[in-house]
Amino acid sequence: MRRQIVCRAVERVETMHVSVGAQHTSGPRGRVGAAERTPIGVSLAVGATVLIVVLFVDAAVEPGPARVVLPAAVLLVFAAMARDLAATLALTAVCALLVDGFLVNRYGVLSWDGARDATALCLLLAAGPAGHLVAAAARRSRHPHRPTDLRSVPPCSTSSSSSSRSSASPW
Numbered sequence: 001m002r003r004q005i006v007c008r009a010v011e012r013v014e015t016m017h018v019s020v021g022a023q024h025t026s027g028p029r030g031r032v033g034a035a036e037r038t039p040i041g042v043s044l045a046v047g048a049t050v051l052i053v054v055l056f057v058d059a060a061v062e063p064g065p066a067r068v069v070l071p072a073a074v075l076l077v078f079a080a081m082a083r084d085l086a087a088t089l090a091l092t093a094v095c096a097l098l099v100d101g102f103l104v105n106r107y108g109v110l111s112w113d114g115a116r117d118a119t120a121l122c123l124l125l126a127a128g129p130a131g132h133l134v135a136a137a138a139r140r141s142r143h144p145h146r147p148t149d150l151r152s153v154p155p156c157s158t159s160s161s162s163s164s165r166s167s168a169s170p171w
Contacts (some may be wrong), residue, residue, distance in 0.1 A: 004159070009013070014134050015127045030102070036083070037083075040086055040087045043087040044087050044090055044091060047074075047078045047082065048094055050078070051074050051095055051098070053072060054070055055073050055098055055102060055103065058071065059103065065116070065120075065152070065154045067103045068124065069123075069124055071098075071103075071124065072123050072124055072126075074095075075091065075095055075127035075129075076091055076130055076134070077098050077131065078091060078131065079130070079132050079134075079135070080131040080132070080134050080135040081135075081140075083112070083132070083135055088131065088132065089127075090130065092124055092125060095124055096120075096121055096125075097110065098122060099124065100117060104117065104120065106145050
């Protein structure tokens with residue numbers, strides 16, 4: 001008897017999960033929970049504003065390889081907070097162009113200087129995915145045993161439950 005009640009509860013939760021997912025699929029990206037996310041334009045605007053302020057501060061530092069560390073740290077924190085890979089990649093491209101044009105060179109001139117620019121570009125490109133990994137590890141440590149999908153629950157036997165089910169709710 002208890003097993004049948006548990007199986008019916010699981011079936012109800014599964015149907016509720018499907019119906020809630022169907023309501024949210026009309027979001028901006030067509031996924032469950034997508035309507036709750038910050039739009040990419042807003043994330044990118046906030047990230048670019050913070051990045052430009054940091055670049056102004058970083059311009060006062062003596063020229064050298066350490067000038068790239070502060071923008072890379074901004075990308076790392078942005079990627080961890082935004083949790084949006086597309087916004088992180090777009091901000092990484094903007095950051096690479098701004099660092100090359102205004103920190104490495106002057107007056108917005110874009111150029112390539114071999115190993116120095118390759119190192120700066122690799123550091124900036126690694127900061128975004130590193131931020132996503134840090135955020136994923138933090139989320140995983142907060143909810144280590146949280147099931148991500150109800151389909152991982154073993155199915156109940158429906159030998160007699162489907163034929164004896166009436167329209168009245170057992171609850």
